[in-house]
Amino acid sequence: MRITVNSEPVEVSGTVADLLEARTGDRRPSGIAVAVDEEIVPRDEWARWPLQDGQVIEIVTAVQGG
């Protein structure tokens, strides 16, 4: 299925944790937050939150900023 991650189209299947593993090599990276269709997915839900076709995902972390 096709979802949008940080504005880019991505082919994936599985859960939020699967997506994070594919992108970061870690199923539970620290300092990261995930939103699916503008809804926050709490860290403890990542492993059991199924992704669905057409969803819009944001994966963010802290960077230097004022």
Next chain:
Amino acid sequence: MSSVLKIAGRELSSRLFLGTGGLPNLALLPDVIDAAEPGLVTVSMRRTSSTAAGGLLETLRAAKVPILPNTAGCLSAREAVLTAELAREALETDWVKLEVIGDETSLMPDAVELVEAAELLVRKGFTVLPYATDDPVLARRLEDAGCAAVMPLGSPIGSGLGLLNPYAIEAVVAAVSVPVVLDAGVGTASDAALAMELGCSAVLAATAVTRADDPVGMARALRLAVEAGRTARGAGRIPRQAVARASSPMEGRIA
């Protein structure tokens, strides 16, 4: 005049807050933090394509400074609320420096969206520190919305122009009972001292430090300036007057 700054019931160790944006080399950050001894350190939230943080969070956690995420770059209340919620989840803090700008050129706060975002975030349990214009009416609206502090700008973000309207900053201080944190525009130590002399409870500086020739030196200068300005405020400046007033006795002079 209490010496310890409290925001939302939490004691902060210093009245200088430090922004991390613009530092050319992250390796400088520990020394900058040592020199600034900041009460809070701000970070921004951005999309990531790889592993977390790139060392920034590790550095801040090692320095044991409280992290204040901001919503920099957000142009609407909706974006700012989502960004704050992402920050809360990523960083495990419900404090947020709320920024909603009206355009990407002036970087000036959008007062209408700002108040709406503040109300939404307070309702969601956030401790909200909004970046605002130097407007006492807006400051009161933000306090009424439940904000824990207000952060008026001295001049545009990153401009280094200092406090362009000190009378407005004084008016903001007089208008609200929550702490006032002078936010944008600090260029050098005297700007920070002036903000404190005008009654601000704290000063946030980012670019002034991170883009100085010597960020560590400027961090130290701002820490001292905040302390000096705070002390001067407590000591009470003399009234300004347009004519001279001798401090030496006029009697007994050698004619």
